[in-house]
Amino acid sequence: MSGSIGALCSLISTLDFLIEALQDRETATLGHLRHSWGILEEVYAVALDEGRKTLSANDGDLIQKALSELEHELESQEATDAD
Numbered sequence: 001m002s003g004s005i006g007a008l009c010s011l012i013s014t015l016d017f018l019i020e021a022l023q024d025r026e027t028a029t030l031g032h033l034r035h036s037w038g039i040l041e042e043v044y045a046v047a048l049d050e051g052r053k054t055l056s057a058n059d060g061d062l063i064q065k066a067l068s069e070l071e072h073e074l075e076s077q078e079a080t081d082a083d
Helices: 005-021 027-049 057-083
Strands: none
Touching: 005 027, 027 057
16 A cells, blocks of 8 residues: 555544544543554654655555554444444
């Protein structure tokens, strides 16, 4: 998964908004979401620091893992809300 730094920045901003909207959720859920969001932030910061305009394959792997974790956590939260 390679892509632009701008797309990653947009994703991070959207997730930041989502996490803020979920502030009333239990602490463990927010902790998991923030952890995965933090991975995305770190990938973004390193790419910016290195002056890259595109993401590397390793960046893509880290992003994919973080997104999978976010998806799992949000699906778990949705299932809990449905009960």
